Amino acid sequence: MRIIVAAILAGFAQVSLAAGADLIKSFVTEVRGAKAEFIQTVVDGAGKPVAQSMGTFLFQRPGKFRWAYVKPYEQLIVGDGSRVWVYDKDLNQVTVKAMGDALGSSPAALLAGSNDLDRAYTFAQLPKKDGLDWVEATPTDPDSQFEKMRLGFRRANPESMQLYDRLGQVTTIKFTKLERNPKFAADLFRFTPPEGADVVGDQ
Numbered sequence: 344m345r346i347i348v349a350a351i352l353a354g355f356a357q358v359s360l361a362a363g364a365d366l367i368k369s370f371v372t373e374v375r376g377a378k379a380e381f382i383q384t385v386v387d388g389a390g391k392p393v394a395q396s397m398g399t400f401l402f403q404r405p406g407k408f409r410w411a412y413v414k415p416y417e418q419l420i421v422g423d424g425s426r427v428w429v430y431d432k433d434l435n436q437v438t439v440k441a442m443g444d445a446l447g448s449s450p451a452a453l454l455a456g457s458n459d460l461d462r463a464y465t466f467a468q469l470p471k472k473d474g475l476d477w478v479e480a481t482p483t484d485p486d487s488q489f490e491k492m493r494l495g496f497r498r499a500n501p502e503s504m505q506l507y508d509r510l511g512q513v514t515t516i517k518f519t520k521l522e523r524n525p526k527f528a529a530d531l532f533r534f535t536p537p538e539g540a541d542v543v544g545d546q
Contacts, residue, residue, distance in 0.1 A: 366468070366478050366496055368460060373499075376403035379521040383412075388511030400518070402454060406442055407532040421534040426545065428534040437536045439544040454501065469493065475502060 378401040385394040396415060402408035410420040417432040422442060429438040460466075462483070469477035475495030482489060488508055495503035500521050506514040536542050 366476060366499075367466065367480070367494065370496070370499060370501065371404075371460065374523050376525060376527060377401070377521060377523050378525055379518040381516050381518050383514060383516045385512055385514045393512075401527065401531065403527055403532060408454075409532055419534075421532060423532050423534060428536075430534070430536070430540070435537070435540050437534075437540050437542045437544075439542065441545050454504075473503075 378399065380397070381400050382397045383395065384392060386392050396412050398410070398412040398414070400408070400410050406422055406424045408420075408422045412418040419428075419430040419432075421428045421430075425442050427440050427442055430436075431438075460480075464480040464482055467479045467481075469479055471477065473495070475497050477493055477495050480492045480494065482491075490507045490509055492507070493505040494501050495505075500518075500523070502518055502521075504516045504518075506516070508514070
């Protein structure tokens with residue numbers, strides 16, 4: 344009886360793992376690009392809110408994205424397929440890194456990366472909550488900034504993302520007005536540092 348129960352539980356775990364991975368992989372396969380608005384909230388280890396911001400997020404596979412914070416401060420993060428540019432308007436500073444070094448197993452890599460997700464993450468399906476189908480992605484890289492990420496899907500679209508970092512903070516990103524496979528201008532995922540800006544990093 345114990346062997347039978349163990350076999351049933353093992354089978355259930357495999358099904359849950361496959362279902363969780365399939366939910367994300369279907370999105371990656373079917374959606375070559377998307378745009379959405381977002382609200383981002385950060386809480387500390389005690390659950391106390393420490394920051395909130397909002398903006399827009401656009402991506403086009405593989406590896407091109409534009410993450411623009413508009414409130415309470417302006418910051419622009421652009422991935423052009425080979426490098427990631429971070430522009431802080433208040434500091435008038437641009438930081439640039441090679442795409443592989445900057446993305447790693449980050450949230451942008453999970454949403455806007457390639458189809459090769461099994462190499463970067465392990466997946467598990469979580470119980471449905473708040474009307475969303477939840478999937479947990481755990482980075483395989485032990486040096487990842489995040490311990491785990493959770494994505495909540497509604498009708499096959501990501502609506503919420505929770506990021507658990509190694510300092511105990513949890514960042515929640517809620518997406519709204521998500522549009523699948525829109526047409527983007529050719530220069531939308533290119534970045535030219537503003538004149539006079541201080542540029543540091545891998546150029």
